[in-house]
Amino acid sequence: MNVTPESRVKRATIEDVAKLAGVSRQTVSRAVNDKAEIDAETKKRVLDAARSLNYRPSRFARGLIRQDTTTLGLIISDIGNPFFPELASGVLRAAQARDWQVVLYDTGEDPEREVLALSTLAAQADVGAGFLTSPEVFAHAERLGVPFAVLDPGWDAGAAPGVGIDVAGGVRLAVRHLAAAGHRRIGMVDGAADPRDKRRTSFLAVARELGLEVGEDDVQSAPRSVEGGAEAIGVLRARKPEITAVFAYNDILAVGAVRGLKAAGVRVPEDFAVVGFDGLPLGELVEPPITSVYVDIRRMGELAVAAAAELLAGRTPEPVVLSPELRVRGSA
Amino acid sequence: MNVTPESRVKRATIEDVAKLAGVSRQTVSRAVNDKAEIDAETKKRVLDAARSLNYRPSRFARGLIRQDTTTLGLIISDIGNPFFPELASGVLRAAQARDWQVVLYDTGEDPEREVLALSTLAAQADVGAGFLTSPEVFAHAERLGVPFAVLDPGWDAGAAPGVGIDVAGGVRLAVRHLAAAGHRRIGMVDGAADPRDKRRTSFLAVARELGLEVGEDDVQSAPRSVEGGAEAIGVLRARKPEITAVFAYNDILAVGAVRGLKAAGVRVPEDFAVVGFDGLPLGELVEPPITSVYVDIRRMGELAVAAAAELLAGRTPEPVVLSPELRVRGSA
DNA sequence: AGCGCTCCCGTGAGCGCTCACGGGCTCCGA
DNA sequence: TCGGAGCCCGTGAGCGCTCACGGGAGCGCT
Structure with a gap:
């Protein structure tokens, strides 16, 4: 399986230590796991032998017996x-x-x-x-x-x-907030690979539920990165100039969207609003801080x-x- | 060791599967690791038995033999x-x-x-x-x-x-940059627990090397968090109002320092300069972006x-x- | 019929360790 | 003198698995 089969120095076993110290396996075990029933001097001798052989008990052998880890x-x-x-x-x-x-x-x-x-x-x-x-x-x-x-x-x-996360509930909070602020055309910067993704489907459902006009082409997919978000917001605004707010799949994309908007000279939130998802601490550090659907x-x-x-x-x-x-x- | 000793359902062994399928251990092993020398029908029967017992080979027993992982x-x-x-x-x-x-x-x-x-x-x-x-x-x-x-x-x-990292070299870059911009009184927001820390000692050494006046009280320690950085910059400026720039232990503290400065109405970098360490991507997202000593x-x-x-x-x-x-x- | 081959399958050994024993030694009191 | 209690140590067994064998059954060939 290893791509590069590397030499691996073989480790000393309990037997090696026992032999070197002139005792039995069991005594080595007692010394290493410092249990009772062992003479202090013997213990020291065993431990020295163990050190000199660079002995470390095998986790496999040990795990086989005490199934605790x-x-x-x-x-x-x-x-x-x-x-x-x-x-x-x-x-x-x-x-x-x-x-x-x-x-x-x-x-x-x-x-x-x-x-x-x-x-x-x-x-x-x-x-x-x-x-x-x-x-x-x-x-x-x-x-x-x-x-x-x-x-x-x-x-x-x-x-x-x-x-799980109550995604639908979270998306509802986000879209309601945008709608309450007067936004009628809301888009989404999506980051999901699968089109069945809840954040995407919930967004569409909730927007329609609130009586907003929204379609598949109001959703722009992007790689889940800041750059992805910045690019997506550009594409989306070019395609749908009437949009005045977006819901982003997550905070990273939201940060990217805000950056894209600022770079294009669009003021946030005055001209355009962005809501993220996850509520990451990162969102507080950028300017403006990201309004987001917080999840613990x-x-x-x-x-x-x-x-x-x-x-x-x-x-x-x-x-x-x-x-x-x-x-x-x-x-x- | 376990704080909460929890019941753990004991797993089926290869023997259990062998018994149920009416074959030997070895045959089970052949089926599970799909090796040759096994009849297709037998294999299926074994695999079914394994599934019904929810059998998974023990990583310990396996690791004991093939020392590959x-x-x-x-x-x-x-x-x-x-x-x-x-x-x-x-x-x-x-x-x-x-x-x-x-x-x-x-x-x-x-x-x-x-x-x-x-x-x-x-x-x-x-x-x-x-x-x-x-x-x-x-x-x-x-x-x-x-x-x-x-x-x-x-x-x-x-x-x-x-x-390792050439900390001294990195610190030199940072302090030189600040000095070249005209800063004569430079402080540090430290995040190290150990006073022997290289970033701290290098800062002091480099600053003196450049002929800058600097002492222990130009260094303010802080917990390694954004909040820590913000607080530290306040303390430092209160103690040493003549300071016009700081070198921060890392980018998190630098971000915090910038936030603290902005909150206090100080303009960055016009009134006060901040240099971080690490060159995290995060530094690019804040306003202003953090000048930093980048390490790969x-x-x-x-x-x-x-x-x-x-x-x-x-x-x-x-x-x-x-x-x-x-x-x-x-x-x- | 007898040989050799392929195709399956099973048996012993052992990976490195711990657990449950058992046994020798010294010392003490009856 | 001897039994019994420590104290210390060693010996088998076995955890669950794989590896190296060995071997029976079935087939085609000479």
């Missing part, structure tokens, strides 16, 4: 997007509290890499959690037999365990670990859906 | 600081290329938690890399016998393997993995020191 595999889309460190922060905290290990997989939103990550995760971790682009990928997790807690699926998770992402991470723990215990975790709230800052 | 333990200080996701990004990429696993430890700059992380890392990973606050903590790693690549130690790493952090992550690979092979990695460059943006 738990490893959680966390799948994220892009660690470059501040959303995910925020999430990881919550996961890490909860994992540490339970004395769990966390192994990280970054898939770059690529379904193939998601499947790959899922496969190695299934082999290396006890349980998984994270973001999967489509129900098909999740099905693969089930096929592998790994317990997996799905996070904020843009798609309809159905009975899949995990923690850290808590989402903690809840993910809790759900994973339930799965591990063979239980079905209670479905959790986080309710977003609108944080009105400066951009709308 | 490598796990890297990555120790970072605070995933909430954008610097670390940036680094993790590089590590993850390099690790993925080698088919390594990455387990993540966040220590919050707490020496005790660093030692703790080091201990579990020693037990759970093959090799480590990351940030350690002091040489004393690194000594603990050596005592444990874990190969460890130290990243950008603020302290003098001496012969410790890893990848992603590359640092990749080099860390390379160093770890060398250590794993029993070799001594060549010392690497990254050379920063000044990125002049708007704040100075």
Whole structure:
């Protein structure tokens, strides 16, 4: 599997240490795990032998016996997007509290890499959690037999365990806010790969529900980056000059949109309003600060670990859906 | 160790599957790892049995035999600081290329938690890399016998393997830039816990080298957060009104300093200049964009993995020191 | 018929460690 | 003198899996 098969110095075993110290395996074990029933002097001799051989007990052999260490595999889309460190922060905290290990997989939103990550995760971790682009990928997790807690699926998770976000509710807050400010033509800067994505479909549904005129061409897709957002807002305004506000898929795109607008000489929020999604701390640092649909992402991470723990215990975790709230800052 | 001892459903073994399918262990193994020498029908029957028992091979038993999977333990200080996701990004990429696993430890700059992380890392990973606050903590790693690549130690790493940053060179770029712009009284917003920290000591040394008047009270310590930076700049200016520019320990603090200045009605860079360190993408998004000492952090992550690979092979990695460059943006 | 081949499948051993034992030694009190 | 209690240490077994074998069944060939 290793692309570059590298030499790997073979490690000393407990037997090697025992031989060098002139004792039995068991005595070495006693010394290393400092248990009782060992003479202080013997212990010292064993420890010295261990050091000189650079001995470290094999985690595999040890794990085989005491099945205590738990490893959680966390799948994220892009660690470059501040959303995910925020999430990881919550996961890490909860994992540490339970004395769990966390192994990280970054898939770059690529379904193939998601499947790959899922496969190695299934082999290396006890349980998984994270973001999967489509129900098909999740099905693969089930096929592998790994317990997996799905996070904020843009798609309809159905009975899949995990923690969700009330996306429709959040989008409603955003669009209502824009409509209340008098905007009648509202567009969207979309960042989803899958057209079935909830943020997109919710936006369309909510806008129509509010009696706004909106169609597919009021939505402009973009890569989830600041540059993507800036470019998308340009394209969208060129196509639909009547638009006076946008709802962005996330805060990164919102920041990009604001930048694009400012660069084009458009004043925000006076001439054009922007609302983001996620409520990242980053949004407060830019000028103007981004009005956004806030979600407690850290808590989402903690809840993910809790759900994973339930799965591990063979239980079905209670479905959790986080309710977003609108944080009105400066951009709308 | 587990704070909350939770029930954990015990997993089916290869024996269970063999019994249910009416075959031997070996045949199950052949089916699961899809190897040759097995009848298609038998394979299907075994796989069905495996599925019905929810069988997944134990990574411990498997790892005991084929010693191929490598796990890297990555120790970072605070995933909430954008610097670390940036680094993790590089590590993850390099690790993925080698088919390594990455387990993540966040220590919050707490020496005790660093030692703790080091201990579990020693037990759970093959090799480590990351940030350690002091040489004393690194000594603990050596005592444990874990190969460890130290990243950008603020302290003098001496012969410790890893990848460093030419901090003094970077600081020189920053202070020279400020001095060239006419600033004669330059302060520092420090974020280091340890007073021996290189960024701090280099600042003092470089400033004096350039003939600037500078003392300990021109340095204001602060927690490494935006708020910390904002507060520190206030304290510093109250104490030393003659200061017209600051060098910040990192970009987060620089952003905070700029915010603090703007809130106080001070114009940046017209009335007061700020230079950061790290050159994070975040710095470009704020107003004005942060002039900063840029370091290729992603590359640092990749080099860390390379160093770890060398250590794993029993070799001594060549010392690497990254050379920063000044990125002049708007704040100075 | 007998040989050799292919196709399947099973058996022992062992990876490195810990757990449950068992056993020798010294010392002390009856 | 001897039993019983520590104290220290070693010996088998086994965790769950894979690797190197070995072997039976079925086939075609001479």
